[in-house]
Amino acid sequence: MSAVEPTRPPEENSRRMELIRAAASLFRDQGYERTTVRDLGNAVGMQSGSLFYHFRTKEEILVAVMALGIASTTEQLAAALAQAAAPRDKLAALFRVHLNSLLGDNQAALEVMLYEWRSVSAAAKPALVVLRDRYEALWQQVLDDAAAAGMIKQDTRLLRRTLLGSLHWTVQWYRRDGELGVDEMAERMLQLVLFE
Amino acid sequence: MSAVEPTRPPEENSRRMELIRAAASLFRDQGYERTTVRDLGNAVGMQSGSLFYHFRTKEEILVAVMALGIASTTEQLAAALAQAAAPRDKLAALFRVHLNSLLGDNQAALEVMLYEWRSVSAAAKPALVVLRDRYEALWQQVLDDAAAAGMIKQDTRLLRRTLLGSLHWTVQWYRRDGELGVDEMAERMLQLVLFE
DNA sequence: GTCTATATAGTGATAGAC
DNA sequence: GTCTATCACTATATAGAC
Numbered sequence: 001m002s003a004v005e006p007t008r009p010p011e012e013n014s015r016r017m018e019l020i021r022a023a024a025s026l027f028r029d030q031g032y033e034r035t036t037v038r039d040l041g042n043a044v045g046m047q048s049g050s051l052f053y054h055f056r057t058k059e060e061i062l063v064a065v066m067a068l069g070i071a072s073t074t075e076q077l078a079a080a081l082a083q084a085a086a087p088r089d090k091l092a093a094l095f096r097v098h099l100n101s102l103l104g105d106n107q108a109a110l111e112v113m114l115y116e117w118r119s120v121s122a123a124a125k126p127a128l129v130v131l132r133d134r135y136e137a138l139w140q141q142v143l144d145d146a147a148a149a150g151m152i153k154q155d156t157r158l159l160r161r162t163l164l165g166s167l168h169w170t171v172q173w174y175r176r177d178g179e180l181g182v183d184e185m186a187e188r189m190l191q192l193v194l195f196e
Numbered sequence: 197m198s199a200v201e202p203t204r205p206p207e208e209n210s211r212r213m214e215l216i217r218a219a220a221s222l223f224r225d226q227g228y229e230r231t232t233v234r235d236l237g238n239a240v241g242m243q244s245g246s247l248f249y250h251f252r253t254k255e256e257i258l259v260a261v262m263a264l265g266i267a268s269t270t271e272q273l274a275a276a277l278a279q280a281a282a283p284r285d286k287l288a289a290l291f292r293v294h295l296n297s298l299l300g301d302n303q304a305a306l307e308v309m310l311y312e313w314r315s316v317s318a319a320a321k322p323a324l325v326v327l328r329d330r331y332e333a334l335w336q337q338v339l340d341d342a343a344a345a346g347m348i349k350q351d352t353r354l355l356r357r358t359l360l361g362s363l364h365w366t367v368q369w370y371r372r373d374g375e376l377g378v379d380e381m382a383e384r385m386l387q388l389v390l391f392e
Numbered sequence: 393g394t395c396t397a398t399a400t401a402g403t404g405a406t407a408g409a410c
Numbered sequence: 411g412t413c414t415a416t417c418a419c420t421a422t423a424t425a426g427a428c
Contacts, residue, residue, distance in 0.1 A: 015411085030314075031229065031314050031315070033227070033229035033230065034229065034314075034315075036402080036403070036404085037403080037404060037405080038402095038403090046411090046412065046413085047412070047413055047414075048404085048405090049405080049406075049407095049412080049413075049414080049415085049416095050411070050412045050413070051405095052404090052405065052406075053411060053412075054411090056405095057404080057405080058404065058405090115311075117368075118226075118227050118230075119227070119230075153387070153388050155384060155387065155388060158381075158384055158385065158388065159388055161362075161365070161366075161369055162362035162365075162385060162388060163362070164365070165361050165362040165363070165364065165365025165366065165368075166357075166358035166359075166361040166362050166365075167361070168361065168365055169357070169358075169360070169361025169362075169364055169365060170357075170361065172313075172361075173357055185354075188351060188354055189354065189358060191349070191351065192349050192351060192354065192355055192358060192389075193388075211393085232420080232421065232422085233421080233422060233423080234420095234421090242393090242394065242395090243394070243395060243396080244422085244423090245394080245395075245396080245397090245423080245424075245425095246393070246394045246395070247423095248422090248423065248424075249393060249394075250393090252423095253422080253423080254421095254422065254423090
């Protein structure tokens with residue numbers, strides 16, 4: 001499988017990345033504050049003290065989870081947009097990529113980024129904000145193009161914020177065992193914003 | 197001012213309510229987990245041990261904050277809907293009441309209800325869910341009427357969830373010191389969903 | 393109803409052996 | 411790179427005086 005993801009850095013398969021992924025699930029399920037370093041060690045089969053060989057603090061783990069969540073989502077969105085030609089298809093990509101990154105299998109990191117923001121220290125925020133702004137800039141561009149094509153409302157800056165809010169909040173009510181699939185829901189949410 | 201709110205229970209002015217309001221602010225600003233009982237006592241000028249005369253556990257305070265947040269918002273919405281006649285005015289009331297309850301002065305309780313849900317024990321959730329469902333039922337009725345009148349899209353159940361998500365998320369980006377007032381923003385967000 | 397004092401348990405992080 | 415052992419601290423909650 002090594003040839004499948006040739007562009008990823010080598011740390012992808014390291015112990016450190018294994019820890020980040022385990023932390024993402026725990027932080028999502030229990031919250032950052034309620035997850036102890038003992039929980040984290042347990043999840044990867046090591047003692048809590050050993051974690052601090054890989055990370056200096058618990059917060060450093062949180063930041064790594066968040067950076068992974070937003071960066072990998074941005075990567076996926078950029079790839080999807082590159083493949084889509086029509087404005088309608090680019091719009092659809094926004095919804096589809098975001099919801100899959102949030103609600104899909106083994107996708108916990110983006111949710112942590114969105115919902116544990118308060119636990120990030122002031123020192124660590126700027127770097128994450130840069131990543132988030134990069135993601136939202138992709139959104140803004142697609143929305144502006146769609147508005148120019150007369151497909152959606154013109155108030156695109158507020159529209160971007162309301163749409164992202166709608167999508168972010170799905171984690172609070174979406175049930176994976178329900179009738180509605182993620183891609184299907186992405187399409188229906190897109191329909192709500194299109195003129196026709 | 198006692199005649200202004202004649203229907204409120206007597207506990208409104210009690211020490212208990214004072215504590216609930218202080219807790220709402222602290223939980224909103226720092227999060228429930230990061231707020232200690234010492235913080236809470238400090239905020240109302242008492243020792244941490246004294247809190248437990250009024251509440252059995254810290255979680256009981258959280259639940260009281262949430263119940264206040266959702267119940268008082270429901271009350272305000274019901275009152276606003278009773279005064280609005282046209283479907284357009286009822287729609288506007290949904291946005292206006294919700295945003296003011298979330299972003300207005302001294303309005304912390306609803307935000308706590310929305311963002312600290314994970315810290316509520318399974319035993320305490322059902323009672324809060326009843327209150328939340330009552331609030332959302334008001335929304336659903338107004339949206340159904342507006343859709344029947346041809347003012348908004350027909351997929352009103354998903355629309356309710358996306359709109360509430362949009363509104364909930366405003367706390368993450370809205371700046372009270374910015375240019376945009378709460379009522380003005382409510383109107384613009386309404387515009388985004390109206391056919392014309 | 394509030395205080396002081398404290399029980400009980402858990403937390404993040406460190407030091408040094410291996 | 412991981413383990414064992416533990417430090418230093420903080421948390422919620424309780425007991426009994428006032």
